[in-house]
Amino acid sequence: MTLTSNSRRKIVIVGGNSAGLRVANQIFRMMRWPNVTIVEPSTSHVYEPLLPWLAAGLATPEEVSKPLADVLPKQINWARQGLKKLDPKKKVVILESGREIPFEFLVWADGLVPNWKKSMKGVDALVGENGICHTLDLENARATQKMVNSFEGGKVVFAMMSQLKGEEAAQRFLFLLDDVLRKKGLRDKSSFHFVAIRPDLFPSTKIREKLEAIAKQKGVELHFNHGFKSIDADKRTIVFDQLNEKGKASGETLELDYDLLHVTPALIPPEPLNKAKLAARTGDSKGLMAVDQHTLQHKKQKYYFGIGDALALPIPRVDAAAEGQAPIVAYNLLATLKGKGPGTFKKYDGHASVSLSSANKQALLTGFDYENEQVAVSMGSEEEGYLSWLKSRYINPWMYWRKAAKGQL
CATH class of the missing domain: 3.50.50.60 (FAD/NAD(P)-binding domain)
Structure with missing residues (x-):
């Protein structure tokens, strides 16, 4: 037309x-x-799937972000x-x-948009200090990269407090960080806890089971149905409420010490x-x-x-x-x-496809639509694979920027 x-x-x-x-x-x-x-x-345009890679030190800012003026159609009115x-x-x-x-x-x-007040009140003011980080935007992904570069092992906690979105990026950074620490010889000196307000690691059943099996194999302790309660940044301690079937605090809590804390507030x-x-x-x-x-x-x-x-x-x-x-x-x-x-x-x-990194140079590429929880996608596999990683890490970003610059998205 x-x-x-x-x-x-x-x-x-x-x-x-x-x-x-x-x-x-x-x-x-x-x-x-x-x-x-x-x-x-914003005057910059960000390719969001690469933010966790940047945070893990496996991508550059130039790969992740470009001036918005360079990729907008020239005839468009920009407010x-x-x-x-x-x-x-x-x-x-x-x-x-x-x-x-x-x-x-x-x-x-x-x-x-992040809603810190209702999900992790006060934590937004602490981000960037005392080992607290997130990867929701370019600036904070770069700050997280600096923390990762100086991290020498210890207790790593992921606090995933969003119901609507965020699990894709959080688990991607989780597995990439695990891989980075293994290559540095620091994984044996570190413990990983993934705490989520959701009842699972990912909404789609088949891929969820695979991801949770990979997480356990890598020694990640999973804690589902937990909401944020409080944090003591000076002592580097965070407390979560265990939630009941109605999503309310059950009276039981989970207290974790951390050296590195990755947070995802509610996204609304x-x-x-x-x-x-x-x-x-x-x-x-x-x-x-x-x-x-x-x-x-x-x-x-x-x-x-x-x-x-x-x-x-x-x-x-x-x-x-x-x-x-x-x-x-x-x-x-x-x-x-x-x-x-x-x-x-x-x-x-x-229909949409999703790449879920399980390590650097390993990924699961799958897809879904309204009728099926999982459908085939080009170069995809339910098993961890190099081709899936290659597509998500290099081919997709290259095609995105190449097409964006020519107005072909």
């Missing part, structure tokens, strides 16, 4: 991350001279501010400066989604954008589409999902622009 230049309808994309960049490029490929504005305050409010009635986005940008169609691509949907009444109001999807799982169009507002982690979809939130969602969103948005209905839309089947 290609639209001519006289169809200059105003399209706003919220979020200049991988999801936003992918859908922007798809729109530019399908529509001649579109009037697109992307709302993104270099954060989003303050979305007004569906007026059909405007309001930036932090108060500037209003009107739109006819909106694509929500912004991802989940951005507040503007809720305030604009675009989010699901109840259930496990509460706060996430209420889209049709096949068309990715909002269930009630036909001029709104979504892509990425903030959507209420029944699949794990992994970095690669946006690749399959972007052409669906672009096609269906342009079909709506031409006055066509959902009967003409393309359908998203939930």
Whole structure:
């Protein structure tokens, strides 16, 4: 589908991350001279799957991040501010400066945001000191790398307090760090504890069983259904509540000493989604954008589409999902622009691939969709393999930046 230049309808994309960049490029490929504005305050663009590799000292900052201006389509309007409010009635986005940008169609691509206050209160102020680190962004991944470089063995604790997303990156760094310490001859001097608020290491059953077996084989002690209770940074001690079946503190606690503490707070949907009444109001999807799982169009507002982690979809939130969602969103948005209905839309089947590193030069590459917990992917294997590692560590990043720079995502 290609639209001519006289169809200059105003399209706003919220979020200049991988999801936003992918859908922007798809729109530019399908529509001649579109009037697109992307709302993104950051001047750099990060390839997030490589952040754990950077933190482990196995990737460089140049491989992970590039200037956003170098990968955005040149014709795009870039609003270099954060989003303050979305007004569906007026059909405007309001930036932090108060500037209003009107739109006819909106694509929500912004991802989940950390909520330290409700999940790990006070820990955010301690990150970067006393052995406390995280890998949620480029700056902190680089700081974590410095801690890893100076680490001489000891007690390593992973505190994974997010229900919606984060397990992919946390377990990747877990196994990469294990491998780095083994190569330095420090693993025998170290203990590993992985503490999660979730009941498992990964949402998909088959890959979960494999990952948990690998973790136990590597001597990682797993503690599920635990929530953060308190921390004493001076003594380097962290305490967790064991949770009951209702997710409440059972009265039993787990106290661990640490020399290196990797933290992942709760990752939640951005507040503007809720305030604009675009989010699901109840259930496990509460706060996430209420889209049709096949068309990715909002269930009630036909001029709104979504892509990425903030959507209420029944699949794990992994970095690669946006690749399959972007052409669906672009096609269906342009079909709506031409006055066509959902009967003409393309359908998203939930397919995404995920690479789960089990060591440096070893990875499991698998996939899933709405119908199957596990489906075949190119070069993939349920067993640990070198080709899966090669694809996730080098081929995927190289293809991403090569295509991004040419507007081919």
